[in-house]
Amino acid sequence: MRVADLSDAELRAALQGDGLDIRTGPFACRIRSELPDIADNIGLLYADQPLGQSDEFIDFDVRIAPPRGLRRWWRPQVLFRYDDWVPFKPLPADQAVPMLEWGLNWCVSSHAHQYLILHAAVLEKDGRALIFPAPPGSGKSTLCAALACHGWRLLSDELGLIDLQDGHCHGLARPVNLKNRSIDVLQERLPEAVFSRPFRDTAKGTVALMRPPEESVRRAAEPAMPGWIVSVRYEAGARTHFKACGKGRMFMQVANTAFNYILLAQRGFRSLGQLVRTSDCYELVYSDLDDVLALFDRLEPPETREVAG
Amino acid sequence: MEQAERWRIAPGYELLWFEGDDGQVVYHGGSGDTHLIDEAAAALLHLLQSRPQTPIALSSSLVADGRVAADEAPEYTAMLLQELARLGLVEPCP
Amino acid sequence: MRQRLIRELAVLALRSPECLPGFTPAEWSLLVRQARNSGVLARLQARLEAQGTLQDVPLAARNHLEAARRIADKQMQSARWEIVQIRAALEDSGIPVVLLKGAAYLAAGLPPAIGRMFADIDIMVPETALEQVEKRLMLHGWMAEKLHPYDQRYYREWMHELPPLRHCRRGTVIDVHHGILPRTSRYALDSRLLHEAAVPVGDGSALRMLAPADMVLHSIVHLFCDGEFDRGLRDLYDIDDLIVHFSADPAFPARLADRAIALGIARPLYYALVWRQRLLGKPAHEDLEPAMRAGAPGPVIGLLMSALLERAMLPSHPSCDQAFTGVARNLLYMRGHWLRMPPRLLLPHLWRKAWRGDSEN
Numbered sequence: 071m072r073v074a075d076l077s078d079a080e081l082r083a084a085l086q087g088d089g090l091d092i093r094t095g096p097f098a099c100r101i102r103s104e105l106p107d108i109a110d111n112i113g114l115l116y117a118d119q120p121l122g123q124s125d126e127f128i129d130f131d132v133r134i135a136p137p138r139g140l141r142r143w144w145r146p147q148v149l150f151r152y153d154d155w156v157p158f159k160p161l162p163a164d165q166a167v168p169m170l171e172w173g174l175n176w177c178v179s180s181h182a183h184q185y186l187i188l189h190a191a192v193l194e195k196d197g198r199a200l201i202f203p204a205p206p207g208s209g210k211s212t213l214c215a216a217l218a219c220h221g222w223r224l225l226s227d228e229l230g231l232i233d234l235q236d237g238h239c240h241g242l243a244r245p246v247n248l249k250n251r252s253i254d255v256l257q258e259r260l261p262e263a264v265f266s267r268p269f270r271d272t273a274k275g276t277v278a279l280m281r282p283p284e285e286s287v288r289r290a291a292e293p294a295m296p297g298w299i300v301s302v303r304y305e306a307g308a309r310t311h312f313k314a315c316g317k318g319r320m321f322m323q324v325a326n327t328a329f330n331y332i333l334l335a336q337r338g339f340r341s342l343g344q345l346v347r348t349s350d351c352y353e354l355v356y357s358d359l360d361d362v363l364a365l366f367d368r369l370e371p372p373e374t375r376e377v378a379g
Numbered sequence: 380m381e382q383a384e385r386w387r388i389a390p391g392y393e394l395l396w397f398e399g400d401d402g403q404v405v406y407h408g409g410s411g412d413t414h415l416i417d418e419a420a421a422a423l424l425h426l427l428q429s430r431p432q433t434p435i436a437l438s439s440s441l442v443a444d445g446r447v448a449a450d451e452a453p454e455y456t457a458m459l460l461q462e463l464a465r466l467g468l469v470e471p472c473p
Numbered sequence: 474m475r476q477r478l479i480r481e482l483a484v485l486a487l488r489s490p491e492c493l494p495g496f497t498p499a500e501w502s503l504l505v506r507q508a509r510n511s512g513v514l515a516r517l518q519a520r521l522e523a524q525g526t527l528q529d530v531p532l533a534a535r536n537h538l539e540a541a542r543r544i545a546d547k548q549m550q551s552a553r554w555e556i557v558q559i560r561a562a563l564e565d566s567g568i569p570v571v572l573l574k575g576a577a578y579l580a581a582g583l584p585p586a587i588g589r590m591f592a593d594i595d596i597m598v599p600e601t602a603l604e605q606v607e608k609r610l611m612l613h614g615w616m617a618e619k620l621h622p623y624d625q626r627y628y629r630e631w632m633h634e635l636p637p638l639r640h641c642r643r644g645t646v647i648d649v650h651h652g653i654l655p656r657t658s659r660y661a662l663d664s665r666l667l668h669e670a671a672v673p674v675g676d677g678s679a680l681r682m683l684a685p686a687d688m689v690l691h692s693i694v695h696l697f698c699d700g701e702f703d704r705g706l707r708d709l710y711d712i713d714d715l716i717v718h719f720s721a722d723p724a725f726p727a728r729l730a731d732r733a734i735a736l737g738i739a740r741p742l743y744y745a746l747v748w749r750q751r752l753l754g755k756p757a758h759e760d761l762e763p764a765m766r767a768g769a770p771g772p773v774i775g776l777l778m779s780a781l782l783e784r785a786m787l788p789s790h791p792s793c794d795q796a797f798t799g800v801a802r803n804l805l806y807m808r809g810h811w812l813r814m815p816p817r818l819l820l821p822h823l824w825r826k827a828w829r830g831d832s833e834n
Contacts, residue, residue: 098533127498127533131506153506154791183540316401322415332411333547336395339406339413343397409554411547 074117082109089131091122095242095290096231097182098122099174103134103166105148111167111266115245115279118287130177134166152177161272168269168277171247175228178242179329185240186341187329188230192239193222198297198371199239201230201349203324206274209304212252213362215280219260220363224286225294229329234337237344238293243286245279253278259359296349297371299324303355310362311355320351348372382453385472386460387431394428394468396421410467419446420459424468431472434460480793483507483706484752486517493521494529501534503792511788512590512707514538515545519588541588548591552579555594555645556680562613564679568606571597571671573650573691577682578711580674584718585711593637593646597683599668600651607635607649614641623825653683653691654698659812662736685719686732690742697741700809702785702802706752709786712745713753720758730764739768744778748786781805 073081073092084090085108089100100122101112122128133151136142137160147160150173157176161169179187190203191214200222202210211227218224225241232239245266248256253276257265264281299320324342325331331338350372356362388394392409403421406413416424419441426432426440438456441447447455463469478485482504486493496504508514518538521527530538556576563570571577573595578586598606607617615638617625628636635649652664670684683691689712696708719725733742743765746757757765770778784801787793810822 125498127531128502129533129537131502153510154789155510181537181540183543184536316399318397318399318402318404318415321397321399321404322413325413331413334543335411335547335550336393336406336408337543339395339397343395343404346397346399408550409557411550411554 071121072117073112073119073121076121078109078113081113082106085109085112091126091128092116093120093122093290094174094244095226096240097129097178097242098126099177100128100131101134101170102132103170105134105136105163105166107163107166108134108170111279114264115266115281117281118284119243120287129181130174132170132173132177134170134173136163150176165269165272167266167279168247168272171245171279174244178229178231182231183330183334185231185233186331186334186338186345188232188324189228189327189329190230190324191227192225192230192241192294193217194225194239194241194292194294195222195297196371197295199225199230199294199349200297200366200369201239201299202302203230203299203327204302205327207249208302209252209356210302211246211248212255212304212359213302213356215246215248215252215256215263216259216359216363217366218246218283218286219263221367223289224282225290232341232345233293234334234341237341237348238295240293241286241290243282243290245281248278248280250275255359256280296345298352298369299346299349300352300354304357305355306357308355308357310358310365311353312365313353315351315353317346317351321346381471382435383433385431385433386427386437386469387472388424388427389467389470394424405468407466407468412466414466414468416463419455420463422446423456423459424463427469479503480787480795481752482792483511483513483517483788487513487520487706487710488752488754490517490521490524490526493526498531498533501531503790505534505537507788507790507793509537509541510703510790512704513588513710514541515590516588516707516710518542519545545588545590549579549586549589551645552576552591552594555643555647556580558613558640558643559594559596559647560678560680562609562615563606566605566609568598568602569668569671569681570606570679571668571681571683572674573597573653573683574695577674577688580676580678580680581682584714589711590707593648595648595650597650597652597664597667600664603635603649603651607638610638610647610649614643615639615647616641618646627822653687653694655813657813658698660694660698660738660741662738666736685715685722685725686729689715689719689729690733690736690738693741693745694738697744698809698812700806700812702782702805703789705786706788709745709748709752713749713755716749726758726760730761733764734767739764740770741768743768743770744782748782752786 085102086104089102091098091100131153134148135151137147137149141147141160146163148163148166148169149156149160150158150169188203190201191210193200193214202214204210214227224243225239227246229242230239253268266279268276268278270276301315301323321342331342389409392407395406397404402415402417404413404415405424422444423437426437434456438452441456442449442452460469482500486504505514508517518541521530552575572580575589575591576594617636618639620636625636628634638647652662653667654660654662667683667687670687671681672684674680674682682688692708692712692715696705733739746761746765749755750757781801781804784795784798785805
């Protein structure tokens with residue numbers, strides 16, 4: 071059963087009651103909220119997400135709720151709660167929906183240390199993973215959303231999960247976070263994609279969320295082998311520049327942006343080494359999205375390499 | 380730098396290596412730090428991993444491998460050792 | 474009975490791990506979160522791994538246990554490195570440096586080190602050496618954190634401590650103490666006795682650690698006199714681990730009792746032993762009876778503390794809360810302050826804190 075199979079009343083009752091249990095990739099999440107905005111947007115963006123099985127282990131039990139006290143009514147705010155823990159400062163109530171996304175990302179990046187967790191967009195084609203490790207503002211989300219609707223399966227727009235045991239990339243297939251200019255660009259380019267309304271004045275500017283393609287949600291449990299790691303940067307007016315990148319430098323770049331590389335110590339080092347060794351590494355600067363999509367259409371998979379210890 | 384004083388890998392911690400085409404990445408098991416170092420510094424570290432060595436011996440090896448000219452070798456070796464010491468990877472033998 | 478069981482899932486898991494195979498997924502969900510909140514999740518992983526039963530834990534829950542262990546292992550790596558750096562900074566100063574708590578467990582290879590969440594490193598030096606120690610540490614990159622001038626005075630003038638020192642590059646923190654209780658504490662403990670009894674850590678360095686009885690008492694005092702019980706379960710397990718480890722020497726329980734009475738801290742020892750029995754199921758050795766008699770509170774206080782501790786010692790998690798748990802924690806927090814500072818300092822201090830709306834110190 072999926073979220074879309076619930077009636078509107080059932081969805082709201084679950085969120086306001088014992089919680090809505092959904093599966094996002096490898097994780098079982100329980101979400102509670104009394105806010106209508108949350109119910110509306112979960113119905114919209116998480117429609118294809120499978121519902122949790124009854125009596126399942128819950129990885130993340132979260133709640134989006136107004137704080138106690140004055141800010142419940144006056145210039146209302148909302149809090150993200152993980153059990154009794156409040157990891158972030160409150161945000162204006164209007165930003166409840168992106169806050170849920172950031173909160174769920176925090177849950178994964180703070181706790182899922184069975185994976186090396188990259189700060190990266192990850193997509194898949196023919197069983198190989200295309201990884202974009204890049205700091206915010208680099209244009210990776212725009213590229214990720216475009217590729218996800220152009221023959222590539224979305225694994226995640228934010229969190230690259232690399233299994234420490236076997237080196238495979240695992241996906242979450244959650245909504246894609248878009249910012250500012252890229253919202254308009256993508257809404258124009260992808261008329262059939264489903265978007266939330268824009269949320270203004272957030273810490274990241276104006277953000278909107280794009281529903282993940284149905285196939286990416288349906289196949290979320292399928293991992294991918296390493297394929298390509300591409301360090302990407304959007305630069306207005308630039309010609310497409312796509313060049314092989316030194317693996318030592320790529321290692322350091324990915325290590326510096328990974329959420330738990332330092333924490334995983336030797337295991338993180340070995341896992342990242344294996345990932346970089348078995349991927350083709352490139353640098354990309356672009357401004358023309360069509361040009362880049364065509365480039366990725368032509369991309370050759372790396373030869374399957376023997377993993378050296 | 381005393382040319383006859385021996386240097387060693389800071390003891391008690393393992394070093395892990397990743398070989399890139401543009402340098403080598405080394406992980407220090409004590410500090411938990413990761414460094415990208417050039418081939419010459421990596422060669423030096425590998426030499427020290429086999430046993431403690433004097434700067435003279437190290438610079439001879441670098442010259443023999445063609446990594447540096449003979450007349451520049453002592454200064455180059457001293458610089459590499461100092462840099463690696465700063466990163467906590469090597470130290471003079473007590 | 475069912476209500477109690479949910480509240481004490483974490484307690485049960487550590488005390489009787491043989492009952493874990495019967496846990497439902499929902500119970501595992503709660504157990505993981507309770508254990509995480511009280512800092513014992515990694516310890517649970519370590520215990521199950523040592524027993525060889527870790528692979529029987531359902532995979533989804535096991536991932537959380539393993540993740541916690543990874544965090545603890547990383548902290549252990551960092552702590553080890555910090556101890557190396559502290560040696561480098563202080564070893565040839567001639568000042569006797571005593572490692573406290575986690576740093577001591579780690580350096581000496583004691584049981585509570587495994588699965589432990591290390592944070593700051595705590596060391597103890599003679600009071601007369603505080604200034605020199607601060608200077609040396611500053612030379613090696615540690616600096617007093619930028620504190621509000623009020624907080625600086627709190628530490629230096631009122632509590633006779635150094636504020637925490639943070640390393641400028643690594644970001645790690647050292648707390649430099651000269652005793653195990655603040656000088657202003659209601660328990661007047663002469664820290665010179667602790668220094669005199671300190672023993673070498675045994676790793677070939679000049680670093681020292683508290684004598685076994687003092688180490689146990691320090692852990693007890695830290696738990697029962699500080700006011701913060703969030704990690705109560707973890708601290709109680711540390712205390713238990715130490716008592717079990719040192720009791721390999723049959724003379725240890727008597728020595729512990731004598732020392733507690735001699736240092737005037739039989740009361741916290743009493744609470745520790747009572748709660749070790751109630752939560753961990755371990756009765757106190759008969760040689761400890763004299764100290765328990767000496768330390769037992771009067772009936773009114775005893776009843777009150779029992780009710781407060783019953784609430785505060787459980788993990789800080791909604792599934793562990795009973796009626797008045799919040800009140801209990803607040804009362805114990807205030808008690809901690811009251812024990813630390815005499816009224817003439819305490820009242821203005823609390824007033825200042827309320828005014829500034831923070832919860833440090």
